[in-house]
Ligand SMILES: Nc1ncnc2c1ncn2[C@@H]1O[C@H](COP(=O)(O)OP(=O)(O)OP(=O)(O)O)[C@@H](O)[C@H]1O
């Protein structure tokens with residue numbers, strides 16, 4: 001992906017945290033927000049902020065946005081659409097945006113309520129996207145926000161797409177783009193499961209994989225079976241794992257990626273600790289030359 005912006009690589013970001021849609025919403029129920037989970041996560045962000053860490057939050061869409069995106073097939077774009085189709089899809093595009101903004105408003109308010117100076121940034125209004133991948137976005141603004149001590153809150157969004165006319169940009173892809181342009185120290189994906197299992201966690205005998213090692217080509221030593229929910233238009237855990245692997249490879253292992261659950265007893269450790277413990281019940285994705 002052709003993202004270039006050398007000077008920003010100097011700016012370091014201690015942590016990028018994804019509030020997964022599976023955590024902050026009930027993905028099975030249309031537009032069902034989980035205020036209790038979000039406010040617990042907001043408290044964790046406050047702890048990071050008070051510890052002097054520079055933080056970026058990205059949240060997924062969960063049951064906001066995915067349903068509308070699926071109904072109007074927004075991620076398939078508009079190429080070849082008839083005039084009628086075009087009108088229909090453009091309407092769907094508006095509904096997706098409004099839906100994710102409802103969730104974004106709730107998430108940002110939850111952060112502000114606990115004292116985090118959160119500021120909303122919608123990729124869809126300023127990011128240039130080509131075939132669902134970010135091509136260009138205003139890094140300078142993000143840098144200024146960070147230098148001012150604000151906590152930027154991005155979200156998965158619908159975007160104008162130079163190839164497809166419109167598409168869906170997952171929060172997972174937003175995180176990968178941030179890691180391509182800034183010196184990010186750690187990424188933590190918070191979901192509704194403890195981490196990555198060798199097979200979908202509802203399968204019998206599913207085993208939590210605590211450390212996944214990636215080689216320079218992005219290959220894993222483990223074989224993993226993944227499933228995604230019917231209403232998810234961005235590929236569920238499959239895209240998350242791919243994004244995590246890409247981040248580890250593109251940063252040459254400098255940025256470890258964690259996937260953990262919102263109810264994990266180790267969430268605070270994962271967010272705040274500089275080191276790592278194999279006792280934590282989470283998944284850590286690292287380069288294969290990392291010893292422990
Ligand atoms: N092998 C696997 N290991 C762990 N989770 C898996 C696996 N296969 C499928 N899953 C599912 O992945 C889901 C989490 O992925 P999902 O994409 O929903 O996360 P999210 O980032 O919270 O959502 P969103 O994309 O809406 O932000 C879990 O609910 C789990 O059931």
Ligand SMILES: C=C(C)CCOP(=O)(O)O
Pocket residue numbers: 021059060061062064065066069096100155156157158168169170171172233234
């Ligand atoms: C469905 C929309 C609009 C965004 C999807 O973002 P994600 O939930 O992070 O994959």
